[in-house]
Amino acid sequence: MGASAAHGQYGRTYRTHGKWWPLVAITLGNFMLLIDVTIVNTALPRISTGLGASFASLQWVMDIYALALAALLMVAGSAADLFGRRRLYVAGLALFALASLACGLAPGAGVLIAARAVQGIGAAAMFATNTPLLMAAYQGRDRGVAFGVWGGTSGAAAAVGPVLGGLLTEYLNWRAIFLVNLPLTALAVYLTVRHIRESHGDLPRPRTNSAGETPWARIDWPGAASFTVSAGALTYGLMRGGERGWTEGGTLASLAGAGVALLAFVIVERRAPRPLLDLRLLRRPSFAALMAAALLMQAAAFPYLTFVGLWAQDVLGLSPVQAGLAGLPLALTSLLVGALGGRSLQRLAPQLPVGIGLLLVGAGALLHAVLLGDGAGWATLIPGLAVSGLGVGAAMPVLVSAALGAAPPQRAGMASGAVNTFRQLGFVFGIAVLGTVFADALHELTPGAPPAAVRAAYVSGLAHITAVSGVVAVAAGVLVLAVVRRGSEREAGAAAAETGAASVGAGAGAGV
Structure with missing residues (x-):
């Protein structure tokens, strides 16, 4: 296909050597973030041996990634509409890569769990933006083809994750399941910057609106915070209860904190002008x-x-x-x-x-x-x-x-x-x-x-x-x-x- 040029929001020109490069960039990021939910499964025994991780730590290695992804997905979507989908997608890829590096070099279970949480934050930015970016990049029949390919690779991630994790763990090292993300994210960033134009939720947003609000003020931060605290406290309480007992003080405090945070979320969302x-x-x-x-x-x-x-x-x-x-x-x-x-x-x-x-x-x-x-x-x-x-x-x-x-x-x-x-x-x-x-x-x-x-x-x-x-x-x-x-x-x-x-x-x- 011949080269073409498209003008971005700020006058920059983006060369598009073939109309399917945006699909490659978005699908690659989506595949990585989805595969990292399950790629850890077959590496858990080796992680336990290598880091001396307890059963509870292994649960957190699995859970903290999905928890961060779930807790921040809606707020990431709001931020993408305000600040630009392409910008947030690239930022998510960069954060995902840095966190993957930290996972691959983790000296202990605590560092691995913390790095997995940061990985989940990057994944939320990627997941919230890939569908809108595809919507902006393609129209008509091309859009149907693009979403078909994107959906097929999403489904394949479920099958490939445990197998790829097993291959990397068995023939290299369990750390390779994280380090493999580095060249892939670099490629995705390059393709995104070169071939995808910026897009927003509607027309480009000014620095402030008629009420004098900055874009940051238009995100429901109290709702995001209370939702995250509630989900995290409930998860921690459930794990701690199984490990230390359901009447133990820390367990009861965590479950009570989850309930209070959930109530706060309900109150905030009922009053917020732009709720999550x-x-x-x-x-x-x-x-x-x-x-x-x-x-x-x-x-x-x-x-x-x-x-x-x-x-x-x-x-x-x-x-x-x-x-x-x-x-x-x-x-x-x-x-x-x-x-x-x-x-x-x-x-x-x-x-x-x-x-x-x-x-x-x-x-x-x-x-x-x-x-x-x-x-x-x-x-x-x-x-x-x-x-x-x-x-x-x-x-x-x-x-x-x-x-x-x-x-x-x-x-x-x-x-x-x-x-x-x-x-x-x-x-x-x-x-x-x-x-x-x-x-x-x-x-x-x-x-x-x-x-x-x-x-x-x-x-x-x-x-x-x-x-x-x-x-x-x-x-x-x-x-x-x-x-x-x-x-x-x-x-x-x-x-x-x-x-x-x-x-x-x-x-x-x-x-x-």
Whole structure:
């Protein structure tokens, strides 16, 4: 394709050697941030050995990244609209790269956890901007192609993450799973600066508005702070409760602090002129039920795979690569359903693919609980993972578009941010709750326990957490089938027009 030139907002000229370079830049960043949710899974045993990390520390290595991503996703979207999507995307890439370097050089678990939190902040800036940047870069048929590619790579991240993590861990070092981000982020920054024009939420913003407010003052910082404190305190309280007891002072203080911060968030959002989340949306039964479905599906479908990875390596003796491959049935069946049935699923009343999908996720998890026994191997997981993958593939692509259809058209952006935030929170809370249940099963093990006792404890823990996951997913499916109803054609059509094909891509990132 021939070279062309486009003028940016400040008069700079951006050369575009081929119209698909913006797609490459955005997809590369999106792939990295999504893959880093799960790439750690198969490296956890090596991280534990290398840093002397406790089980609770390993939970935080997984959770803190998703927690920072979830807590800051909505405020990152607001900042991108005000200061520029391209500018925030590049800043997110740079922060993600620096944090990845810190993760790769971490001398201890504390530094690794802190660096993972900073990684999550960078990921929030990247995740909040990649869809708007694609919307600004492409129109018409090209937009559909762009979102199809973006969505496909998002879904692939779920499958590739554990396998890539296993390959890097086994043949290089667990630190390589973070250091590999450095050349990729450098490439993404170069392509973004060279080929993507700046865009804002609407017309370019002046330094101050008619009320004398600077752009920084137009972001709901009190709402962002109270939401972050509430989610973080709740996560910490859940993990601490499993480790030290539910009546221990620190546990009670954390859970109480989470409740107070949540109450503060509600008060702030009701009074804020530009809230992160318009709480009136939650008065709509369909929207509220879909937010619950987003949280509960993510909590039920994916977090237990982290503990499956520990079992596969610590008990079955599989290599990191083999442990990563063990979870492929879920990812592959999910991608297959999404690719072959995506258009047909979007034509159905949303409660059907989402509700039935959740029931399938629950059935798959409950299959694990039934089939797992002392003699179980990784092949025991295949039927349950395949069934759960069918459910994920049916529900995820429809979930975002259904949430958009359940919200007023002028709140489509907020609805999209909210459903992705609830999805990430589901992963965070799933790791915390299931980790507590799993740790309880291992609590009686003593150093030097015989292999039979270790195997029995691990299998018991997996049976318990998959049973919890199954019950949660089934309950969520029943809720969706009972409450969610198709929005008016006007609302759904307007929301779809405003977000283009974004719902396809957002739903395709099944594992994250």
